[in-house]
Amino acid sequence: MRPLFLWSLLTPIRNSTTVDGNNAPCCDKEFISVGEEEDEPIGSGMVPANGVLYESRLLVLTEVKSVVRHLVPQTMDCTVTGSNVKVLAKAVHSLSRLGDELYLEPQENGLALRTVNSSRSAYACFLFSPLFFQKYSSSQNSVLRCKMAIKSVQAVFKSLSSLEKTVEKCHIELDNQKSRLTFTLHCKHGLLKTHNLSFQDSESLQAVFDKGSCNNVLTAQPKLLVDTVLHFPPSLEEVTLSVNNERVWFRNHVEEDIELSKAMMTELCLSAEEFDQFTVGTHTEITFCLKELRGMLGFAESSSLPVSMYFDEPGRPVVFSLTDSILEVNFVLASLSEDSQPHNQSNKNAKRHPAPYVPDEFMNDDMDSYIIALETSEIAGNSDLPPPPKDPLILQQSKSKKHQCKPMVQSEGLDEDEQQEEEGKTMEENDRPPNKKFRSLFFGSVLPVSSQRTNKTLQSQEILASDSEEETALESP
Amino acid sequence: MRFRAKMVDVGCLNNFTRIVHTISKLTKMCTLRLTVHNLYFMLSEKVGSGGVSMWCELSQGNFFDEFQLEGMAPDANEIYLELVPENLSRALRTTQHAKSLKIKLTKKHCPCLTVAADLPSLSSLSRVVTHDIPVDVIPRKLWQDFKEPSVPDFDVSIYLPPLKTMKNVIDRMKNLSNFLVLEANKNGEMNLKIETDLVSVSTHFKDLGNPPWDDDDSQGGSQECAKMAQVRVDIKRLQQFLTSQQVNPNKAVCNIVRERIVHFILLHEDVSLQYFIPAVG
Numbered sequence A: 001m002r003p004l005f006l007w008s009l010l011t012p013i014r015n016s017t018t019v020d021g022n023n024a025p026c027c028d029k030e031f032i033s034v035g036e037e038e039d040e041p042i043g044s045g046m047v048p049a050n051g052v053l054y055e056s057r058l059l060v061l062t063e064v065k066s067v068v069r070h071l072v073p074q075t076m077d078c079t080v081t082g083s084n085v086k087v088l089a090k091a092v093h094s095l096s097r098l099g100d101e102l103y104l105e106p107q108e109n110g111l112a113l114r115t116v117n118s119s120r121s122a123y124a125c126f127l128f129s130p131l132f133f134q135k136y137s138s139s140q141n142s143v144l145r146c147k148m149a150i151k152s153v154q155a156v157f158k159s160l161s162s163l164e165k166t167v168e169k170c171h172i173e174l175d176n177q178k179s180r181l182t183f184t185l186h187c188k189h190g191l192l193k194t195h196n197l198s199f200q201d202s203e204s205l206q207a208v209f210d211k212g213s214c215n216n217v218l219t220a221q222p223k224l225l226v227d228t229v230l231h232f233p234p235s236l237e238e239v240t241l242s243v244n245n246e247r248v249w250f251r252n253h254v255e256e257d258i259e260l261s262k263a264m265m266t267e268l269c270l271s272a273e274e275f276d277q278f279t280v281g282t283h284t285e286i287t288f289c290l291k292e293l294r295g296m297l298g299f300a301e302s303s304s305l306p307v308s309m310y311f312d313e314p315g316r317p318v319v320f321s322l323t324d325s326i327l328e329v330n331f332v333l334a335s336l337s338e339d340s341q342p343h344n345q346s347n348k349n350a351k352r353h354p355a356p357y358v359p360d361e362f363m364n365d366d367m368d369s370y371i372i373a374l375e376t377s378e379i380a381g382n383s384d385l386p387p388p389p390k391d392p393l394i395l396q397q398s399k400s401k402k403h404q405c406k407p408m409v410q411s412e413g414l415d416e417d418e419q420q421e422e423e424g425k426t427m428e429e430n431d432r433p434p435n436k437k438f439r440s441l442f443f444g445s446v447l448p449v450s451s452q453r454t455n456k457t458l459q460s461q462e463i464l465a466s467d468s469e470e471e472t473a474l475e476s477p
Numbered sequence B: 001m002r003f004r005a006k007m008v009d010v011g012c013l014n015n016f017t018r019i020v021h022t023i024s025k026l027t028k029m030c031t032l033r034l035t036v037h038n039l040y041f042m043l044s045e046k047v048g049s050g051g052v053s054m055w056c057e058l059s060q061g062n063f064f065d066e067f068q069l070e071g072m073a074p075d076a077n078e079i080y081l082e083l084v085p086e087n088l089s090r091a092l093r094t095t096q097h098a099k100s101l102k103i104k105l106t107k108k109h110c111p112c113l114t115v116a117a118d119l120p121s122l123s124s125l126s127r128v129v130t131h132d133i134p135v136d137v138i139p140r141k142l143w144q145d146f147k148e149p150s151v152p153d154f155d156v157s158i159y160l161p162p163l164k165t166m167k168n169v170i171d172r173m174k175n176l177s178n179f180l181v182l183e184a185n186k187n188g189e190m191n192l193k194i195e196t197d198l199v200s201v202s203t204h205f206k207d208l209g210n211p212p213w214d215d216d217d218s219q220g221g222s223q224e225c226a227k228m229a230q231v232r233v234d235i236k237r238l239q240q241f242l243t244s245q246q247v248n249p250n251k252a253v254c255n256i257v258r259e260r261i262v263h264f265i266l267l268h269e270d271v272s273l274q275y276f277i278p279a280v281g
Helices: A003-010 A051-071 A083-096 A150-156 A160-166 A222-230 A290-303 A342-352 A365-376 A416-430 A451-455 B010-026 B085-093 B140-146 B163-174 B222-226 B235-244
Strands: A075-081 A101-107 A110-116 A122-128 A135-138 A146-149 A167-175 A180-187 A192-198 A216-220 A238-243 A247-252 A265-271 A277-280 A284-289 A307-311 A318-324 A327-333 B002-007 B030-034 B038-043 B053-059 B066-070 B079-083 B100-107 B111-119 B127-134 B156-159 B179-184 B190-195 B200-205 B229-234 B251-257 B261-268 B271-278
Touching (some): A083 A101, A083 A110, A083 A122, A083 A160, A083 A167, A083 A290, A122 A290, A146 A150, A150 A180, A150 A192, A216 A222, A284 A290, A290 A318, A290 A327, B010 B038, B010 B235, B010 B271, B079 B085, B079 B140, B085 B111, B163 B200, B229 B235, B229 B261
Antiparallel strands (some): A101 A146, A238 A247, A238 A284, A247 A265, A318 A327, B002 B066, B002 B100, B030 B079, B038 B053, B053 B271, B100 B111, B111 B127, B156 B251, B179 B190, B179 B229
């Protein structure tokens, strides 16, 4: 049989592949039925009826695959020219602010660059359509997925300003045989800079999210969002966004561990009129990580494309999206889930944001009595002083450790949730708990962190399980 | 106890922001004293800050269009607040284009100084940004700790050279030594000297001029005038002081008490800043 034909036989149909250490497909997969004639169209189907025959055929196929791999080059070849080189560079820099590894996957609909952060609570994907490239070709029947240290790719696109001035063309070539990714920068004066990066074959990294199902959609010019985040210190981790029909509020989220009295609170209120689109189906309040977003905003500002935010209730991820005809960017960030009952939340909103903005907030009488107490206390130090009277309208931030995020993934026959629970536990047992308390969410891939995983029997599991003792609420999706 | 003030002029806002920024570079925590006429940023000497003290006084009328104050008590119509000036500086920095700025004393999760600004926006409704800066109200009992420092009985008083020049010199000296000797005489000469086992460096300034204080009886002989008054200080404190200044003030004076203390007075557009650095052994 011709190698190409044989190769097609071996390619599993499904997009996400479970691989073992040798990068050969595992046995429990569907395979394409073998056609007798060479030009019979390859279609998907179940395994042939004859079990014995299948088994032996399977072995043959598996063995042959490793041979065939070397006979059929798996490549991707594309060229970026002009100002698009800078766009590509900016995309890489933007991704580098989120994660440490770059996942590169040439697809039929374009080249996808993805990354995920270390706590798996943020994911970003830049999809460059074939139109973005002067030339784009990837071998049709192969599935190439590679990952590499993002710093290596950043080094290729080091200085953005000099890129703009000197680089005329960037040629990217992926050779799976040699496990080499080559970036060739064609610069002025005939100068060629070639970067050879090695990569690892990787699993697919794909977040499952559905923008269409989100109740709330806000679209704005990037400058609006950039100006908004300027009000918050660069070190701020998390920001809380509240929305009603007419307004949106951004304020910094303060961890409860930090003494509230020391924390400076900043809140910015924007009216719906400032947005290109302001669709609010549910009045809601969500908290997500601002740090991870900054990378995207940098890219958005330079692209001048409007940024859309898709979100729902707390716990469900927030998606920031930029699209045009040749590029689609999605940043998916986990959000803190509220453990309070829904009615509490709407109460909170009501209390926190009375309809008119109240410009005068003087100290109330309680303060005066506090002052009197201060003056009459015998010792001037703090020990004898009464605590300041509690403001009944203090916004109760979501309670500490019980951060659960509803996973978005629909199991594809593999138990993602169990994996997540494992991951959550593993992280807590082995390392310090991650700084971000958002739990890993929503990935359609399996990470074989330990060999035990792949051998685990598939069991049904409750979708949400807490990693903390006090947890009670388990919600079904 | 109430405080409420409003600023609408962009120039005033910029100036106020600059002053607060300077204060934030000088100290991590300070006391803000509010009176009917003035604002004071004060730092009294603490071991933690190397014994430095600071007194900055501004007239509220130069900045605010509206200013309402109801102090601690009718006979003590002032408010003393302890705060982190960096917070205030950060809040002000983001409001530089504001149409108006309000500062008021409020009680949120704790006593706060709330800075609220109306920012220009793309729509008819302006953007409102609110910063709640936590403060500690200082009880009346402790107010006596914050008296305005008196000008010390100095040996020499001299005008400073351009602060930027001084800063450049001291930045380089800082790499060589931890202590610096600052000396000046009544002939308008000033020297900055460092000395280590390996190297000694000195920078000389001439023709600086000496401010005429009323009780200046140093019309004595030239020998008397040429005599240097020295003070040895921690170079980091001096550098911190110089780094915090963003503009060259209208007037900059340095008073030296031999081996005891150096007292800087900076005057710029009706804002006065006094800074004391004690001598180190």
